[in-house]
Amino acid sequence: MKRVVITGAGTINALGQDVAQTLAAFREGRCGISALDFRDVDRLSIRIGGQVHGWDAETHFNRQQIALYDRFTQFTLLAAGQAIRQSGLNFDGELGYEAGVVLGTAGGGVNTWDENYRVVYEEGKNRVHPFVVPKLMNNAAASHVSMEFNLRGPSFTVATACASSNHAMGQAFHMIRGGATKVMVTGGSESMLCFGGVKAWEGLRVMSRDACRPFSANRNGMVQGEGAGVFVFEEYDHARARGAEILAEVVGFAMTSDASDIVMPSKQGAARAMAGALRDAGIDREKVGYINAHGTGTAANDKTECAAVADVFGHHADTLMISSTKSMHGHLIGGTGAVELLACIMALREGVIAPTIGYQEPDPECALDVVPNEARTAPVEVAMSNAFAFGGLNAVLVLARA
Amino acid sequence: MASFVEKKVIEIIAEQAILDVSDVSLDASLEDLGIDSLGLVESIFAIEEAFDITVPFNANEPEKSDFDISSVAAIVRAVEGLVAGQAA
Known part of the structure; x- marks a missing residue:
């Protein structure tokens, strides 16, 4: 069995728009949870979340890309780019034929569902933009990562609610350990901080109105966040042979x-x-x-x-x-x-x-x-x-x- | 002088092709302008929105469609027909 190591990491979340900012926040014990800011938030009873503020898609993507990328896909592409750059790998050659991407998401393009339900139900229009389906599908992020970085090996999306990205990374680990591929891009993303997304969660009555206080006796529920985390998993010998920096081993x-x-x-x-x-x-x-x-x-x-x-x-x-x-x-x-x-x-x-x-x-x-x-x-x-x-x-x- | 429909259709196509309107000639095909199949359905969506019409176009069989997309001029004529039909 092959050994598997991590040679690249990327993220965007409420604590920062890369790994360094996120780890700095972890060290400082900084809270990224804040007042939610999106349309109709005043109709929600839960108004806090780990929202990514100050996200400007146009600084990262062109107009045609934005027309096809839901927010969860945008986050994924940003994080994947960081991870792949850190790994130093390039998939334009032979490696691209075996390297794949397996990602987790529970809801996929929730913002796209939400915006377009508004169009047909609230605004009463009978026509939606042609890209609604390719934007909202759960595998959109994995597919766009594969296209952007030329990953032509095993690629798919895992949906197991809150365990999605761990299941996804487990699949990537198994595939490299079993010898099916030398490199996998893996992790997960979510972006359901929009009116419909949070309203659905409100229904369960498990959300906190003030803070997420795990293990504290006065805890009163969960607080939702958004963002992405993406890693490069690589076969140990392959990483070592090219002198890659190894962040950790998946054992x-x-x-x-x-x-x-x-x-x-x-x-x-x-x-x-x-x-x-x-x-x-x-x-x-x-x-x-x-x-x-x-x-x-x-x-x-x-x-x-x-x-x-x-x-x-x-x-x-x-x-x-x-x-x-x-x-x-x-x-x-x-x-x-x-x-x-x-x-x-x-x-x-x-x-x-x-x-x-x-x-x-x-x-x-x-x-x-x-x-x-x-x-x-x-x-x-x-x-x-x-x-x-x-x-x-x-x-x-x-x-x-x- | 260019009709309102012609002007608007050219604007929509130019936006899709990321070209200046002056670079979109009437005899050009969408392919000439670099508009792919996704760009085509986006253009049709924009045309439907702009004129509040329904364009009879099936992306599965574009060649069998009643809506002629062989050139910019053909699209303008087809849209003019649909707009006139709606007014009648």
């Missing part, structure tokens, strides 16, 4: 299904995914120094996740650090695992653990070291990234220091 992945409830998480399903990922990595649980939690800030997730971590790690659960960066960038739904993987890479490379901000009161049901409010310095050999989706679909990645 394990597992996925499980709760097979129980469409929204309520299961301790057993989460625990099986974490234990499975450690088994897959062949790594002793005591080696794990940091877990980037799913940590949504809902009552149900946080206590279930903490109980699952305690089950899997035993006494070591009291030693390891676990934080939720959703407190800073919000929940990017199908893109969240990708942005959160950056916190794992930072822990491994820099020995800096991103905090769980907004933490105010200990919760006896979440009695782990959640790195409250301030980043911490500590060497980390192995980091784990959790994603537990609506629908009970769980995906956990394990990374090791390069």
